[in-house]
Amino acid sequence: MSRYIVRRLLQMVLTFFGTTFIVYALMFQVADDPLQALAGERPISASQRAQLTDQYHLDEPFLVQYGYYMRGFLTGDLGRTIAGRPIADVLLEAWPRSLQLGLLAGAFAVVFGVGGGVIAGLRRGGWFDRGVLALTLLVIGTPIFVLGTVFQTVFAGQLGWFRPSYAPELGLATYLLPAIVLASLSLATTMRLTRTSVAENLRADYVRTAVSKGLTRRRVVGVHVLRNSLIPVITFLGTEIGYLIGGAIVTEGIFNIPGVGGRLFQAIRLEDGPLVVTIVSLLVLIFLVASLIVDVLYAGLDPRIRYE
Amino acid sequence: MSEPLQAPNVGGVAATDRPRSLTDDAWYDLRRNVVFWIAGSIVVLIVLIAAFPHLFSPIDARTANCSLADSMRPPAAGHWFGFDKQGCDVYARVIYGARSSALVGVFSTVLAGVLALGVGLIGGFYGGWIDALLARGVDIVLGLPLLLGAIVFAKALASQDTGIWPVVLALGLLGWPTPARVMRSSVIAARQQDYVQAARILGAGNGRIMLRHILPNAIAPMIVVLTILLGTFIAVEATLSFLGVGPRNVISWGTDIAEAQRWIREAAHPLLFPSGFLTLTVLAFIMLGDAVREAFDPRLR
């Protein structure tokens, strides 16, 4: 097991550097005039050019530039935004908001996704099952920004159940509607996956064996079936983290939440190169670490994986 | 493993002369699947709308004279979807907007498909260090969540006149890993089949084996994944437009939805119609891919 973890860790490190390198290359190399890219659409003077060149080591070979950038990133020196504000400050402020949103959304997706899926899988063909299939299909087909916009209009605008925008005085409650929107796609796919997994596992041979051992139906389903059914779901939840990160950008944008995603949204609009690259690198890191944790969990659940 | 809890050995020998292959069984199931026909028809319809918008809308949205006097007028005769904030006919914009979504979807899927095919085929066939190297490449690209990466790519590659190509490149270059993995699995499975051995004994070289024998047999699962991916790409493209980093200077559902959202308090119809079309299109591709996958899945027999 520990060998597996070490292997995955090494993979993660390699992937992290590879991915951030690509992002860095895109932002600073692909643009014709990287200095202009850094400054956005504003014209820059000669002295600003000189200062930026020095700050970002633009007169040195590309790999060196990347090296400086990475060193800064890994030691906590995240640089400054175009406006000169320390990026670290920006992120420190934005981070807790995204965390609350993300955790809430994750909780919704897991609890209702798995719960609903198990019930649907146990009563396959029943009305609950059909309802689940239809509803989840609709959610899967609706892009998140459409869902967010519609929910905001209906539940916050017309029905008035929620505030349409970020209202910090409400505490955690202000993240309720955004979390539902953010969780929607994950919830829907998790529900379907769990349903299929449970339905499939109910027909497995080991279920027959467990029944013939005289175990109660509750135990057969609650222990034997569930444990096997959840394996593909957990793997899937790992990949969903990536989606949650992307979706947070849209959701925070729609609901005006000044979290990490919201800041990225703004940074893209304002063409703030350094901020974009730094936030993306950070998100990649989070994504990779989360995937690693999920993979380890998966190996813990399915003993067949550990011995590969 | 047999399923003794099912009715055992009920049917006798099949009535047809030649044994039914998996494709035959799959097509048989597919033909009777209502979802397949509905989703398929919608896909065909969208393709037609994208290819021949003038057949569906008398007004050419690209050259239409939008009059602010018509701003936010509700649906009426001749203008079934009403007008948006700029006074443009929503129906015409929806019809003409299909093209950018469809083109982006198709081209990015083709790009991702070609890359996935190459990587999956070569990695799966040769194995060893080539496969390991390609697998690291897959990891690296997968390290970037799709939407996140697409935003960065599209922004970096875009300039005033590039149209849909930055988005196409972004999606294609980011989307290939998953179909590549699927392709690789089926190539590995196919590689171990007896007919590959037979071909080798007859003197076939690697290239010939890969192209003539393995590829046709391994490609089906990847095609299914690509169909579903197409739907996803259309959704992502619209999201990019919504965020402001989508294709420039083209009519797009995403930008229209973004615009409509700003004025939602005044009227809902400029939001509803493009959203509905978008959802329907994405759903159609996903359901189509799902239906085909279920039909071909031997485990569900």
Next chain:
Amino acid sequence: MTTSPAHLLEVDDLHVEFHTRDGVARVINGVSLHVDAGETLAILGESGSGKSVTAQAIMGILDMPPAVIRSGAIRYAGRNLLALDDEARRRVRGRDIAMVFQDALSALNPVFPVGWQIAETLRRRAGLSRTEAEARAIALMDRVKIPAARARVRAYPHQFSGGMRQRVMIAMALALGPKILIADEPTTALDVTVQAQIMDLLADLRRETNMAVILITHDLGVVAGVADRIAVMYTGRIVEHADVFGLYESQGHPYTRALLESIPRIDRGDEPLKSIMGLPPNLTRIPSGCPFHPRCYRAEPVCAVEVPPHIDLGHGRTSACLFAREVIDER
């Protein structure tokens, strides 16, 4: 069925149907059998003969739609199991009647250690603590001759070989000390040498515990060394029933005879292999009269009309053939 003291297990004229898309399949059509402590009854038949369904009906693990038990009784120590409610039926499983399945890799749960699975019934139904149950599991693994049981009790099914896995299943079935063990094709998925070991193990266990064993198989070779009596099944009914020596010596039903003749024999040199012509019938359309008549080498017109009764050939032998007495005298 008889007026003598009740058998340990008695199946009395069981009829089971499956309702499928293609019609109603009559899977069990009047099966009656019995087994007592210390006996091994083998149920022999091809796929589709209904042998597995019989076993599952006894255990009560048939999926009740699409299966329907039309009529008949299954009596264990005098009580009709079919008349019991679900909860009472469940209590009989494992404790009184246990079952071992064909493919141990899929029959065992892949995500739990084998010791845990063996001990599960001990924990849940016999109230043992975890440590006690694990100790008992190790003892059971020893008993079924799994080497290094203590070290392997926490291992997973996929880490064992086929033969070892089958032993694990047997250990699991024995945990609560059942009176009857049903083994459904326990060796079909195994190599020939391992088959012999498993069959020897079953014979030993039966001697030690005086269990009744019902062995379900299609393999005549497996039956010979282990069974006391053989019931041959075809299309959901028992067409012949005899003690093992008698059956191998002479057969009272054309189907049994054809089965025995189809075994390849080294001492018969270059003779062409004999097989039974035709295929087992579609269970939704069972032939009229004797269901075997379309494939029978000595079928006569009356066979298509009359359903043969069970003819008593003496010494506990019966045969469901109108011409049983002639058949048994053939060569």
